[in-house]
Amino acid sequence: MRVLVTTASKHGSTRQIGEVIADQLQQHGHQLLCRDVEEVGDADIVQAGAIVLGTAVYGARLLSAGSAFASRLAHEFGGLVWLFGVGLKNVTVDPLRVTTTQPAEMGYRAGRYPVFGGVVETATLSAAERALIGAVGAHGKDLRDLELVQAWAALVAVQVSAAERAQGSRSTLPVV
């Protein structure tokens, strides 16, 4: 199945996690398109059989580009959607137990979809971001676990394959 993996990222770690997910889906035989939410065209959505959307968390909210894209999907896409967040708080302990949600449910609601651990590279932050992250006490934290991300992506890949098989068997049913 053709899968669009798209991310809203400010400093790159959500994009990196999206790339790991895309790579894993590709290894499972799916056709992949991986790009930032700002670069996704209408045709990319129309051609996708499934979409994985990831968004970084800032100030206890999802990046607005990610939330806006989720709203766009709610109106423009009827297929399967997997969501994930990336942050340093409320990181999901066992993301393998958290399954698909639909775009209308998007919002920073830990537990509805997995929040993977991200990273703060202090050197890349603006002065305002440094002050904010200092208040959160997350200077220099790196909670990324790319093996766990791969395991989650493998689960998604299997679910996408199952959806593809179900579609195929529906379309080959004899007409009576």
Ligand SMILES: Cc1cc2nc3c(=O)[nH]c(=O)nc-3n(C[C@H](O)[C@H](O)[C@H](O)COP(=O)(O)O)c2cc1C
């Ligand atoms: C200014 C600032 C505010 C942040 N606020 C939150 C927050 O409220 N909750 C959280 O879980 N993580 C927070 N984080 C951590 C980011 O979600 C984490 O660094 C993530 O990996 C960033 O993703 P990105 O590299 O794709 O932009 C914050 C980071 C920064 C720099």
